[in-house]
Amino acid sequence: MGLLRSVVLAGGGTGGHIYPLLAFADAVKRHFPEVRITALGSPKGMENELIPPTGYDLRVIPAFQLPRSINLNLIRTPDRMWKSAHAAGKILDEVQADVVVGFGGYVSVPAYLAAWRRELPIVIHEVNVPPGVANRMGMRFTKNVAVGFPQQPQMAESLKDARVVGVPLRTSLTRLDRAALRPQALHHFGLRPDLPVLFVSGGSSGARTVNLAVAAAAKRLAHAGVQVLHVQGGRNDPFEVPNDLPVPYVVLPYLSDMQLGYAAADLMLCRGGAITVAETTALGVPAIYVPYPFSNQEQKRNAQPVVDAGGGVLVDNDDLTPEWIEQHLIPLARDRHRLAAMGQAASRYGRRDGDEALLQFVLEAVEKDR
Ligand SMILES: CC(=O)N[C@H]1[C@@H](OP(=O)(O)OP(=O)(O)OC[C@H]2O[C@@H](n3ccc(=O)[nH]c3=O)[C@H](O)[C@@H]2O)O[C@H](CO)[C@@H](O)[C@@H]1O
Structure with missing residues (x-):
């Protein structure tokens, strides 16, 4: 591909920014093996744990925190x-x-600023409503904005002209046949094939409320014959689960091979992080969403359309609470x-081709903006 020799990807902090970046990098590599791929990260973000094992070139640049509201004066300030x-x-x-x-x-933000000064094409991928503060700032420098979900352009003025491309997901997920992998996944976690599996994950950093509520309901779940596969989350406190339960309750600190979790799951209990929603829907996993109550209610907006779609x-x-789990989740x-x-x-709402669709959008942008 003559137009594309070197791509710089910017995104970091939590898994919700890094996994789409990596999935997109894989799509670029698949189509254009010669293209140089560089990821920019910040010193403390999860990118430092997640990107090096993939072999992509991660360059760390000094971090700074943007205020929650933006205006052009900001560019002059810090x-x-x-x-x-x-x-x-x-x-x-x-x-x-x-x-x-x-x-x-x-x-x-620094990547957008540096690209703007060099008049390089910029493409922004946004999965939340309202868009994150970094991407909102980037939108001052480019009209090439892609979004993860069909409702986003109607929900935010700044996204009204965005292209809906879906969310780039890891190929271990986009190529997943859940039913085919299920026996291996159950065996991997030591779960039984004859009882339903509740898969609990509070997103890349974990969710304290979710962790504590499910752990407190461990006995009720076990006595109802519901097995639990509980991912605590990369940056969350441990919790106690009784060790004499009659059915398996498996606790893991973090799960890199999410395809195994999704293959084992009959039902998921999760937050409403955008990438999690993209994954559960792409894979047709029925889910109970417990949106993170802070950060602008963005997670409720992610999950609501899936719930509306059934x-x-x-x-x-x-x-x-444990009572809610008993009365609603267990049945x-x-x-x-x-x-x-x-x-x-869920799977009628979801899609698996976000990596390909974003690549197509990037190629068009490069052609147009050069
Ligand atoms: C509290 C907060 O502000 N959360 C935001 C953050 O969520 P967060 O970083 O939690 O991101 P998401 O829930 O969207 O995605 C989590 C990702 O981590 C993966 N995963 C998770 C657990 C695990 O053990 N293994 C694993 O691989 C999931 O498969 C998924 O790919 O970014 C999202 C995307 O911008 C936002 O929508 C969320 O609102």
């Missing part, structure tokens, strides 16, 4: 922002970047027909 932009610019020059693709997170259930953070986990219908509705 020295640290320009220091970061300078560091990003040096990398763009060194790798002779043809395009910067940003996924949000603080590290995206693909899941919403419960408020404060309502997720659902034991109702195969309802789960099957929810799973089908």
Whole structure:
């Protein structure tokens, strides 16, 4: 591909920014093995744990925190922002970047600034409503905005002209046949094939309320014959689960092979992070969403359309108690027909081609903006 020789990807902080970046990098590599791929990260983000094992070139630039509201004066203000932009610019020059693709997170801002000063094409991928502060700033420098979900353009003025491309997901997920992998997944976790599996994950950092509520309901779940596969989350406190339960309750600190979790799951209990929602729907996993109650209610907006489509259930953070689990979650986990219908509705909403669609959009942008 003559137009594309070097791509710089920017996005960091939590898994929600990094996994789409990596999935997109894989798509670029698959189609254009010769293209140089560089990821920009910040010193403390999860990118430092997640990107090096993939073999992609991760360059860390100095971090700075943007205020929650933005205006153009901001560009004049913090020295640290320009220091970061300078560091990003040096990398763009060194790798002779043809395009910067940003996924949000603080590290995206210096990348957008540096690309803008060099008049390089910029593409922004945004999965939340309202868009994150970093991407909102980037939108001042480019009209090439892609979004993960069909409702986003109607929900935010700044996204009204965005292209809906879906969310780039890992190929271990986009190529997953859940039914085929299920026996291996159950065996892997030491779960039984004859009882339903509740898969609990609070997103890349974990969710304390979810963890504590499910752990407190461990006995009720076990006595109802519901097995639990509980991922605590990368940056969350441990919790206690009784060790004499009659059915398996498996606790893991973090799960890199999420395909095994999704293959084992009959029902998921999760937050409403955008990438999690993209994954559960792409894979047709029925889910109970417990949106994170802070950060602008963005997670409720992610999950609501899936629930409206019949693909899941919403419960408020404060309502997720052991009693709620007993009265609502357990009956659902034991109702195969309802789960099957929810799973089908979820997969009608989801899509698996976000990596390819974003690549197509980036190629068009590079062609147009050069
Ligand atoms: C509290 C907060 O502000 N959360 C935001 C953050 O969520 P967060 O970083 O939790 O991101 P998501 O829930 O969207 O995605 C989590 C990702 O981590 C993966 N995973 C998770 C656990 C695990 O053990 N293994 C694993 O691989 C999931 O498969 C998924 O790919 O970014 C999202 C995307 O911008 C936002 O929508 C969320 O609102």
